[in-house]
Amino acid sequence: MSGARAAMEGVFAGDRRELSELEIAPQAALADEVRALIEAVIHTEVPETELREAAAAVAALTERLNTARRNRPPAARLGVNGMVKALGSPVTGVLNAIAPPIDVVTLEDGSVHAEFTLTDVYEGPPTFVHGGVSALILDHVLGAAAAANGTPGMTATLDLRYRRPTPHGVPLVVTARTVRNEGRKTWADATITGPDGRVTIEATAMFIFPAT
Numbered sequence: 001m002s003g004a005r006a007a008m009e010g011v012f013a014g015d016r017r018e019l020s021e022l023e024i025a026p027q028a029a030l031a032d033e034v035r036a037l038i039e040a041v042i043h044t045e046v047p048e049t050e051l052r053e054a055a056a057a058v059a060a061l062t063e064r065l066n067t068a069r070r071n072r073p074p075a076a077r078l079g080v081n082g083m084v085k086a087l088g089s090p091v092t093g094v095l096n097a098i099a100p101p102i103d104v105v106t107l108e109d110g111s112v113h114a115e116f117t118l119t120d121v122y123e124g125p126p127t128f129v130h131g132g133v134s135a136l137i138l139d140h141v142l143g144a145a146a147a148a149n150g151t152p153g154m155t156a157t158l159d160l161r162y163r164r165p166t167p168h169g170v171p172l173v174v175t176a177r178t179v180r181n182e183g184r185k186t187w188a189d190a191t192i193t194g195p196d197g198r199v200t201i202e203a204t205a206m207f208i209f210p211a212t
């Protein structure tokens, strides 16, 4: 079995250490603090001596956390369809400080939906979200829609149409749905919508369940 096929099998099978909600909470709280730290590092104007002290303090913390490590990011069976959620996902992972994180829900009609706000940590052009960050989020929700359809796959193609800039610091909506499946291939469509109700990005992707 190739790495890709094994990864897809893992979407539905529990092949990772699974944490309970009680185990997740304190580690998610730590990730929240690190998220705030990332923002503070970008915006701080404290003097150089304080920056050096802060760097040493963070290095000491990292060393402390590394005294007991897992060899893979953990998962939790909190999703629908018996799907396992990757707690370290850069989009939805509550344990990943670089994830916003976005809470993606599956609706009764099989589409997936999330409401979220991105801070200027994800800025590309001034005041707007980086296009690559939007692509990351869209790839994820498109993949989640394919998985929610019972047909997960690796992203084979991802097409984006950036219709207008996506602002940060305001509520955004992302939705995705599976539109077609043929054998190992699944197609899905998605949009990101701004607070004025206008679509900022349209996306379509094709996912392939690996042969081997």
Ligand SMILES: CCCCCCCCCCCCCC(=O)SCCNC(=O)CCNC(=O)[C@H](O)C(C)(C)COP(=O)(O)OP(=O)(O)OC[C@H]1O[C@@H](n2cnc3c(N)ncnc32)[C@H](O)[C@@H]1OP(=O)(O)O
Residues within 6 Å of the ligand: 004, 010, 011, 012, 075, 083, 084, 085, 086, 139, 140, 141, 142, 143, 144, 147, 153, 154, 155, 156, 157, 208, 209, 210, 211, 212
């Ligand atoms: C822990 C769990 C968490 C769960 C969370 C759930 C949500 C997760 C959301 C995460 C979302 C994030 C997701 C991610 O980030 S996935 C990461 C990004 N994607 C990749 O890295 C994919 C890399 N590529 C591959 O692994 C393989 O090439 C794949 C699997 C895609 C195909 O390799 P395979 O060996 O199986 O294919 P085949 O050669 O037998 O060809 C079969 C057919 O497909 C056609 N074809 C092939 N490639 C392409 C292409 N690129 N465009 C168009 N067509 C293509 C080909 O012509 C043929 O067509 P036909 O002749 O039959 O007509």
